[in-house]
Amino acid sequence: AQSVAQPEDQVNVAEGNPLTVKCTYSVSGNPYLFWYVQYPNRGLQFLLKYITGDNLVKGSYGFEAEFNKSQTSFHLKKPSALVSDSALYFCAVNLSAGNKLTFGGGTRVLVKP
Amino acid sequence: DTGVSQNPRHKITKRGQNVTFRCDPISEHNRLYWYRQTLGQGPEFLTYFQNEAQLEKSRLLSDRFSAERPKGSFSTLEIQRTEQGDSAMYLCASSRNRATNEKLFFGSGTQLSVL
Numbered sequence: 561a562q563s564v565a566q567p568e569d570q571v572n573v574a575e576g577n578p579l580t581v582k583c584t585y586s587v588s589g590n591p592y593l594f595w596y597v598q599y600p601n602r603g604l605q606f607l608l609k610y611i612t613g614d615n616l617v618k619g620s621y622g623f624e625a626e627f628n629k630s631q632t633s634f635h636l637k638k639p640s641a642l643v644s645d646s647a648l649y650f651c652a653v654n655l656s657a658g659n660k661l662t663f664g665g666g667t668r669v670l671v672k673p
Numbered sequence: 674d675t676g677v678s679q680n681p682r683h684k685i686t687k688r689g690q691n692v693t694f695r696c697d698p699i700s701e702h703n704r705l706y707w708y709r710q711t712l713g714q715g716p717e718f719l720t721y722f723q724n725e726a727q728l729e730k731s732r733l734l735s736d737r738f739s740a741e742r743p744k745g746s747f748s749t750l751e752i753q754r755t756e757q758g759d760s761a762m763y764l765c766a767s768s769r770n771r772a773t774n775e776k777l778f779f780g781s782g783t784q785l786s787v788l
Contacts, residue, residue: 564715566715596777596779602781603782604766606776606778650715650716652715654774659721660706661718662718663708664715666715
């Protein structure tokens with residue numbers, strides 16, 4: 561079984577400040593980890609993924625995420641948030657031998673000017 | 674690359690009626706997925722296809738739900754005898770191939786409201 565937890569329903573941050581969205585996972589094998597973003601009235605969009613190799617992964621729109629195996633975490637970060645980053649963010653996990661993504665419950669990010 | 678297209682965008686129906694949704698994946702994408710998303714929750718896996726073959730179905734997919742992908746291109750999801758609990762956003766996604774590390778391309782979804 562595989563599961564993902566996003567402990568924060570909402571994250572509020574001022575524009576220009578660092579943004580962190582937390583994610584922890586539970587799998588019984590090697591995980592493939594993903595972040596997706598959902599803007600209002602739009603489909604989910606891929607941001608970045610961790611498959612193997614460097615624990616720090618860089619993605620779209622200046623986002624990055626750090627894979628931490630010992631803490632089973634994959635937190636999403638952005639050094640300087642923009643108002644346009646306000647959206648719903650989903651962490652997801654797949655097993656290396658798996659066939660489907662399991663999503664977390666989502667974290668709403670609100671960036672205030 | 675025209676993206677994943679889903680129709681209709683919104684569907685309002687009365688309890689007990691049947692509804693059908695359509696998904697057109699990105700052309701030449703072999704994998705097609707259906708997810709369901711309720712308000713405040715993450716997408717939940719329903720089923721997926723490799724070309725025309727339906728390879729896995731979630732336990733969430735009761736016998737009132739059926740999905741097809743007859744020619745390995747577009748897919749339909751039918752819900753028979755709808756219930757109020759079926760109200761949700763139904764998302765379709767596709768990916769290029771069977772590699773499990775492939776990113777998914779999502780459509781904008783079909784919002785179903787069962788009255």
